[in-house]
Amino acid sequence: MDFITQNLPQTLMVIGIVALIIEVAVLGLSTFILLFFGLSLFLTGLLMSFGILPDSLTTALWSNTVVTAGLAVALWKPLKQMQNRVDKKQVNSDFAELTFVLTSDVTEQGLTTHQYSGISWKLKSEQPIIAGTEVLVTKKEVGVMWVTPKS
Structure with missing residues (x-):
């Protein structure tokens, strides 16, 4: 536990990147929860690394709560529209010359x-x-x- 608290910004950024990889590679952006959470963890770790936010667990908890909620509100509608976009292009398959x-x-x-x-x-x-x-x-x-x- 000491290792995590002593390297909190780096730990948050690594966990954020892992969450983003799982969301994109495994889930294919089907749920946006890990996307918002991963971005929030990465941004919080980045802000702590630059000294903008204090390096504490309480700050990490509150910052991730606020940033995750803010990202969800800001990005939900555009991402949902992107996800619902349907390609109407006809695809050729083994039926093409039947x-x-x-x-x-x-x-x-x-x-x-x-x-x-x-x-x-x-x-x-x-x-x-x-x-x-x-x-x-x-x-x-x-x-x-x-x-x-x-x-």
């Missing part, structure tokens, strides 16, 4: 199914396609393949 011949008619209603990779996919098309036509998968959704006639 073609097959229809066994029954396909419409926009999705009443026809097709077995692929052990899953029964609903088939939809913006225009009606008759059975026996070779089709190309153009878009994928959860459980749905959108197809067009192959040209």
Whole structure:
């Protein structure tokens, strides 16, 4: 315990960096609590190292309480917006060049199914396609393949 109290600023900065590494590397910024706490510990240790804050456990406790709360209030909304940002870009996958011949008619209603990779996919098309036509998968959704006639 003496080692920690004698080197309190460095200890706080190391614990803060460890908390930040856990938040970013392990949790992937899914919870912001360790982010705020890690930044608070690091800032408090830094301020103690420069002599701006006194080097005591009581100061460390109160400073971390205030700085963590301040960071949470200041950064919560921007970080939440960043986390909720969704990329609408279509991703090419192993469906990109999938073609097959229809066994029954396909419409926009999705009443026809097709077995692929052990899953029964609903088939939809913006225009009606008759059975026996070779089709190309153009878009994928959860459980749905959108197809067009192959040209």
